[in-house]
Amino acid sequence: MPGFSLLKPLGFFYAVVLILVLMYLWYSGKWKQKAGWIILLVSTALGFVIASPLAPHQFQELMLRNVQALGVSITIAAIGLLIIFLLTFLSGRFFCGYLCPVGAVQELASRVPVPKLVLRQKVPLMVVRGVVFVLFLYMAWVLSSSLLDYFGISDFFARILTTGSIVFVVMLLVSMVFYRPFCRVICPYGLLLSLGASTSLFALQRTDACIDCKCCDKSCPVDEAKPNDRKAECYLCGRCTGVCPVAGALQYKRRTGNEKS
Numbered sequence: 001m002p003g004f005s006l007l008k009p010l011g012f013f014y015a016v017v018l019i020l021v022l023m024y025l026w027y028s029g030k031w032k033q034k035a036g037w038i039i040l041l042v043s044t045a046l047g048f049v050i051a052s053p054l055a056p057h058q059f060q061e062l063m064l065r066n067v068q069a070l071g072v073s074i075t076i077a078a079i080g081l082l083i084i085f086l087l088t089f090l091s092g093r094f095f096c097g098y099l100c101p102v103g104a105v106q107e108l109a110s111r112v113p114v115p116k117l118v119l120r121q122k123v124p125l126m127v128v129r130g131v132v133f134v135l136f137l138y139m140a141w142v143l144s145s146s147l148l149d150y151f152g153i154s155d156f157f158a159r160i161l162t163t164g165s166i167v168f169v170v171m172l173l174v175s176m177v178f179y180r181p182f183c184r185v186i187c188p189y190g191l192l193l194s195l196g197a198s199t200s201l202f203a204l205q206r207t208d209a210c211i212d213c214k215c216c217d218k219s220c221p222v223d224e225a226k227p228n229d230r231k232a233e234c235y236l237c238g239r240c241t242g243v244c245p246v247a248g249a250l251q252y253k254r255r256t257g258n259e260k261s
């Protein structure tokens, strides 16, 4: 199989196992933010080792039906992405939050302590990413070209200096101020995962212990901590749980549909 490397299935199994482990740790209340830092560093490092195709690119190459770049058959690549989607539908965006190297490196950048810009209007962002998604499909299906190549993910993780990798470095600098610009505006696979997460079976929920202090709202970089937010863009970053002053007021649990408001 052209381009096949054992590292690719290894990266996939790393993601699947860690999604389940993270889900267990959050659900059982054993999650520690320190573990998050370690996983983010490991995921970023794996991105540099595996280099390509990372999830957004895998989705792109699938749309282009580029078996050479995928390194596996179309069917296997599609099944891999489908499994991550189903796990996101089950548990929320642990994959995006911690395991996708492209997301992990932006998450690390977002933790640099500089003033942050939080956009509270979700609709404009949704419109822009919808337009980007249509453009992405148009380029792939009609022009047989690759939108994501302009953002240099592969070049960045392969440590190749190109215009694209410079664009991605700029995006990382933006990530320090504006949370995960690539994930929230550009990533076409992320758009699908956000749809899965918006109806995920498990999600962060306020409980009856909540005193409505709004600390979680203020700490959330994507404005998803309010009661009954769909959590489509919740990356399970833990900022809200970290600032909640009441034990048990914010829990990762089965979505009930009538979260305390």
Ligand code: SF4
Residues within 6 Å of the ligand: 055, 056, 095, 096, 097, 100, 101, 102, 103, 104, 182, 183, 184, 187, 188, 189, 190, 191, 193
């Ligand atoms: S949105 Fe895309 S780039 Fe961001 S973490 Fe998810 S799959 Fe990776």
Ligand code: SF4
Residues within 6 Å of the ligand: 204, 219, 220, 221, 222, 223, 224, 225, 233, 234, 235, 236, 237, 238, 239, 240, 241
């Ligand atoms: S602060 Fe809370 S609600 Fe907001 S993205 Fe992070 S985990 Fe999700």
Ligand code: SF4
Residues within 6 Å of the ligand: 206, 207, 209, 210, 211, 212, 213, 214, 215, 216, 217, 240, 243, 244, 245, 246, 249, 250
């Ligand atoms: S969940 Fe916690 S941080 Fe959020 S409003 Fe309730 S008590 Fe405050």
